[in-house]
Amino acid sequence: MTCNLCGSEQQERLDLGEPLVRTGAYVQCPTCGLIYHSLPDSIDRMRDFYHSEYAGEYSASEVISRELALARINRLGKARALASLSPALEIGCANGEFIHELAGRDVEVSGVEPSRAMSEHARDHFGLEVVTGLYEDQPEKAAHYRLIAMFHVLEHVVDPTLTLQRIHRELRPGGLLFIEVPTLGDCQLSMVFKPIHPTVFVRETLEAMLAKNGFESLWIDEKGYHLQVIARPMEGQMPVTWPDPVSIRSRIKRYLATRQNVMDRIVSTLQALVGQKDGAIYGAGLNTLDLDNLFPLMQLDLEAVYDADPAKWGKQVLGLEICPPSELEAWHGSYLIISSYAFQEEILEQLAHLEKRGVRLVTLYEKS
Ligand SMILES: [Zn+2]
Secondary structure, X not given: OOOOOOOOOOOEEOOOOHHHHHHOOEEXXXXXXXXXXXXXXXXXXXXXXXXXXXXXXXXXXHHHHHHHHHHHHXXXXXXXXXXXXXXXXXXXXXXXXHHHHHHOOOOOEEEEEOOHHHHHHHHHHHOOOEEEOOHHHOOOOOOOEEEEEEEOOOOOOOOHHHHHHHHHHHEEEEEEEEEEEEOOOOOOOOXXXXXXXXXXXXXXXXXHHHHHOOEEEEEEEEEOOEEEEEEEEOOOOOOOOOOOHHHHHHHHHHHHHHHHHHHHHHHHHHHOOOOOOOEEEEOOOHHHHHHHHHOOHHHOOEEEEEOOOHHHOOOEEOOEEEEOHHHHHHOXXXXXXXXXXXXXXHHHHHHHHHHHHOOEEEOOOOOO
């Protein structure tokens, strides 16, 4: 196993702390600082994964996803006139919100999405041209696109260098690459170190990998958990600024310490609910599954899980039925746990009126 960024065969094991052992063996390259999993999945296993587990769990409510898509489009519009970005491709386009919004701004769009359920939604609901599958399996189109976007994808791919080289070939000169990956920022429960992320990027390693593969970064932003870059393909070699592995390592330490505090706070919040009658959870996504791993939720007296995504209604999570939030209007429980990091404040605002009826809204995250 060699480093995907600099090719070094040396690796230093990262100590992620006792409770995190199950997240696997992450290593850091002592030469360039890249953080990667020493036992990454094969591309075949990735295909299987995205066809099964991934399909049901990742979707957020449509309204919220639209807000996210609009924020990204807003950002892109500052870099380039949107109308000049046809044709555009989104790799891992999920339900298609981003390219749907782009299409509404006169951009010719298409997408690739490994999840069958999500790619179907993109086709049926938005009428988008979306292929079900992995980007790496599609026929290559040389110098074709003016925009390629990938949000929370590059950390999942088995060989990010190969993927970036292919993107470089598929972009026209002067085209744009818009990338977002999770990083060691803001601490939510969902962990950046998990085997489904073969590579964990920080700003310097992502920038170096882009430069090494012929991209010039035009704009970089790090907000909490998210690292965004807009870059363009260049001809020939780009100067690479090699990261400092020691400074990255100290950031990992800080990240893990902060995350431990977050987990401790969540456990004590949930512990305080033991013995209280008639509770429920808002949010049937991955966050709730992570929560259950941290603190077995069967210790609580929970009646149901509410979620804004109609695709989940009537299904079960943690042995509880998933119900539409409208049913909360007739619900007379005592507490409702808001199980979402990214949308905690929005959900709290939407449900504030329940408190007048005596429902206690329980939040799990402290945000500055
Ligand atoms: Zn390296």
